Amino acid sequence: MKQRPRRFICLLLLSAVLLLLLSGCGGGGNDDDDADVGAEATAEAARTLFAEKGCAECHGPDGEGDGQNPRTVIKDTRMIIQQFQQRVRNGRGSAMPAFTPEQISDEEIIQLHDWLKVQR
Numbered sequence: 001m002k003q004r005p006r007r008f009i010c011l012l013l014l015s016a017v018l019l020l021l022l023s024g025c026g027g028g029g030n031d032d033d034d035a036d037v038g039a040e041a042t043a044e045a046a047r048t049l050f051a052e053k054g055c056a057e058c059h060g061p062d063g064e065g066d067g068q069n070p071r072t073v074i075k076d077t078r079m080i081i082q083q084f085q086q087r088v089r090n091g092r093g094s095a096m097p098a099f100t101p102e103q104i105s106d107e108e109i110i111q112l113h114d115w116l117k118v119q120r
């Protein structure tokens with residue numbers, strides 16, 4: 001009679017260990033997928049920001065340009081962040097407006113630059 005509760009506890013422990021082993025095995029190998037999903041979400045957030053700030057109106061939804069002025073092509077940019085930021089802050093020519101920190105933050109400019117430089 002005294003053996004039964006012990007056997008029950010043993011079974012419980014055994015299934016707990018099994019569960020741990022199973023979940024441990026299942027978790028491996030998916031790291032690449034997770035990274036892809038993360039990168040996609042980051043790119044989508046930047047694309048949305050690009051549209052919200054009005055950049056997409058003149059530069060196209062993916063920075064591919066407006067189809068007329070080749071200088072509006074800013075995807076795959078070779079500009080370093082300092083140049084890029086200067087262009088956004090100071091504007092350029094008569095068509096590229098200057099953006100104040102109230103309109104777009106430094107962090108947001110970096111976010112857009114990170115996205116555009118790998119945008120093909």
Ligand code: HEC
Nearest residue numbers: 053054055058071072074084087088092093095096097112
């Ligand atoms: C009203 C239209 C318009 C809007 C809105 C606009 N741009 Fe521009 N942008 C231009 C034009 C036109 C040029 C090309 C100017 C030139 O060099 O003649 C340009 C140039 C640039 C350049 C320099 C590209 C180079 O190779 O010299 C960058 C960087 C840039 N824009 C980023 C942005 C970002 C980021 C936004 C949104 C925050 C934005 N622009 C919003 C029209 C616009």
